[in-house]
Amino acid sequence: MNNSQGQAYRSGRFGVLETHFGLQVMFDWNSEVKVRVPSSYTNATCGLCGNYNGDKKDDLLMPNGQKANNPTQFGNSYKVGDALGCSSECKDCAQTPPTPAPGEKPPPYVADCDVITDPKGPLGDCLGKVDYARFHGSCMFDIQLNKGLQKAACDAIAAYVEQCQDAGGQINTRRKKDFCALSCPKNSEYSTCAPGCPATCYSMSAPTGCKAACREGCQCMPGFLLSDEECVPIQECGCKHENRYYRSGQIFYTDGDCQLRCSCQSGIVACQVASCGPQEMCSVLDGVQRCHPKAYSTCSVSGHSHHLTFDKLSYDFQGACSYTLVTVSNSAALNLSWFSVFAEKEHVMVGKVSTTRSITVRVFGVSITLEKGFPWQIQVGNALTQ
Incomplete structure (x- = not known):
């Protein structure tokens, strides 16, 4: 893939791959995936992200055209290969957030998620712009499943903040030294609204075609541009x-x-x-x-395999193999560029749930992989690069 066909860049905590025909794939090198496709792919997709036909009631269609009985059957129908520790489903899976027994109070650490629903809190402007109930539910699920691990709540809240800012919402400072602290690299500083597509020393300005909203995170100080993970002195091009x-x-x-x-x-x-x-x-x-x-639609996988299709169907699928997130089912007839996005998932929490381990994008005859544990690095073919 050459520069006229697409580009890869960093946006907030995500690595982003964009093509000239409108495909955008984002991975945070941890567990969250977002795939955005333009409206030209309406009725032309299949996979865990759904068929993008505007009707979420038929999103669980398997490759044979039949509707799956449940998310597990649906997910396994798009299995493309085995991964390390691969299994079609997990035993003793936690399907719903734990609920307190009658008269029993929920554990105190679930209060970490309340920042999502607090109308007077730093994220209050988000309530009317994002489906906060879904994110609050995911946060409650994850932090209870992880026995109060703060990072579980922080990841869910970060996903909510990004959706809020994409929808035009404004946030105030929410991070503290003892709650979701963020350490910024040398020559950079924390901002509640850092550039969504930061300028780099390769482009001197935001990547071409990027319309991403500002992101909470680190931004380079004046006089510096982003180079890999470092903010360095300015260079020019154009x-x-x-x-x-x-x-x-x-x-x-x-x-x-x-x-x-x-x-x-x-x-x-x-x-x-x-x-x-x-x-x-x-x-x-x-x-x-x-x-x-004319329009875009985004599919996402977040937390412990919480899926949201292009048509906004929400479901959980805890398989831990390699799966097709989305591929083009009708590229020739519609004169569309072909692509596929695969997710390799792994079990965590002693096999109770699964999370995304890596994402592979195949487009223009090239295979590009972003893998958990290798932040700010991508694998193009067999070569690992930053």
Whole structure:
């Protein structure tokens, strides 16, 4: 995959892979996965993320077209291979959050999750913008399953904050030295609204086409740009085309009908004949004219395998093998670029639940893997790089 086909960059705590046709895959090198596809892929996907047809009632369709009896049968129908410790389901799985016996109070540590539902708290602005009940339930489930482990609550709250900020919500400082503390690298500082697509020394500005909202996290101090995990002094790059400046890696169109697609790479502009797809429109957005998808939809896997499909069906699946998150089921007929996203899952908590261990994206004939335990590194083919 060359730079005109897509790019990889860092956004908050996520590694992001984006392609020019609108696919976006995010992994936090821990357990959370997000796959966003444009509306041109409506009725053209299958896998654990669902079929993206606008109807969540038929999201649990197996490859044979039949509806699965339960999430376990559905998940196993998309198994693509064995992983270390692979099993189709876990024994003695915790399917619902533990509930106190009559007259018994819940453990005090569940109060860590209350920041999600507190209307006067630092996340109060999120209540009307995000399905807070789902995130609060996931937080309660995870922290009780982990016997009060604070990190379980912190991960669930972080996922909620990101959804909130994506929806335009604003947050106040919520982290403390004794609660979800965050340590920032040299030459960077904590911010409740750090750039969602931070400038790097490779592009001098945000990655091309990135529209991500600001993220809670670390940002480089003035005078520094991000390089791998370090903030370093500024360098420059970019292109000028027809008296206009374009960022390195940026894709743009020079005519009114989006018939000529151009890209800027290392100071050189290259153009080729193109056209917008059936679910795209040619318009000016953020001062740049190009083909834009009419809409996007995101599938996610968070915490202990809490799945949310493109059509917003929520389910839990605790299998621990390698699975198809999404693949293109009708690329040729719709003239779409083909891709697949696979998730390798592993059991934790003595086999009670599973979590994502690695994500592999296959696109443009290249296999790209992000694996738990190797933060800020990606494997392209057999080569590991930062």
